[in-house]
Amino acid sequence: MAKNIIVPAVKGTREFYPEEMARRNYIYEKVREASQSFGYQEWDAPYLETLELYAAKSGEELVKEQAFTFKDRGGSQITLRPELTPSLARMIAKKQRQLVYPLRWWSFGPFWRYERPQKGRSREFFQWNIDMLGPNSPEADAELIAVAAKFMQSVGLSPELARIYINNRGLMDSEFDKLAIPTESRLMVSNLVDRRSKMKADAWEKYALEAGLSEPQLDGLVALLENKDIWKEWDDLVRLFTALDALGVSDYVEFDPNVVRGLLYYTGTVFEAFDVSGSVRRSILGGGRYNNLLADVGGDPLSAVGFAMGDVVAGIVLEENGLIPEFEPSPAPVLVTVFGEEFSAESYALSAELRAAGINVSTYPEVTKMKKQFKFANKMGMRIALIVGSDEVENAEVAVKNLMSGEQVKVARAQVPEEIQKMLASD
């Protein structure tokens, strides 16, 4: 069949055939609903940015190893955006005095990272970003977590399926102080904590000692990571959980001292949502409070909290839990068949009439056997087929066949739009 060699798609990209496109749009739609229900405004930034923008704050790995960069014709280093936050910071900084606070913004768009594709990771992906800027309160943090919970709930991810795990960097730092872990070791300890769930206990302990922890520090760290009640000693967390309770999302949230988040810029609350039992061990979404970012990029200090969700992991989790809505191939539920050459004008006129009545309609675009036309309607998941043949034209009627039930009735031509609307509304 394929005599010619098909040029392959770029590694790590995904091709969106209609079925995949429907899934992507479904996620986008639910993201929009959740964001807007809390009053967040949709915005977007350029997809192309200068490499310089990321140098200021993003991790080295992200910029040096994972950015897609190229020189444009003028010689500037251009990057396909690997994340959104630096663009957000710039756009806020540029209009910092004109914007209205608390500022609530959300965005859903493409991002690129040059990394090895694997389960839950591609080189081109979509990401939901949502942030609140201005306030610095546990209640603001709780709102973002509630937005995440609302999204999860709206796509059918119940608390039994997915959960949001919460911690606070301030609490951890204060505990690290008590264990006399020096500031320069904090990053190492964060990585250690991150890795704990992926390693066997004894291997992890050995690794921790090799990384420079003393025996008492290790014991203290383990005790800390297993203490599910320590949040009660941290005022911000007490307020956060109180607010989450009031927001009605306490079923979705859980304190977990093991959540530290790799990124350096988080300053307070951090959280991450995971599939409770699925095969993806990656986070569905993650975020937290980052109060220093605006000042770091040259703006006036401004507090912020937000999170990001990639569409790849989210899509896998929904898929594995059977939560993707059934795909309807044709956006038009009605097919107008073409009976023969001499009747095609009738069919097109009828189609136009139905469209004018607000009904989505496809007309079969060539003259062929009825069998083929019906087969097409069936495969496209259409619900109604119309026939305008010699008998029908003679009697000013249209044969209306319900493809779900198989029933077929003759309807007076003038009544057709109304009849179809009734049929479409009935199920």
Next chain:
RNA sequence: GUGGCUGUAGCUCAGCUGGCAGAGCACCUGUCUGUGGAUCAGGAUGUCGCGGGUUCGAGCCCCGUCAGCCACCCCA
């Protein structure tokens, strides 16, 4: 960047110690000359990822390469 697994029909895959390239599904035609989704009958379909090597002979063995998947790293 490191390591492992896999590339055979449109899809999912089988293919024995190296010996004529297969199945199921999907597709097309007919049974049914105004009607789909069921049954039955028939039919078409291949750069065995690509390049080289070994061999009388390679889908199978060896080397290389590309791609996909999985894990690590990092992270959405």
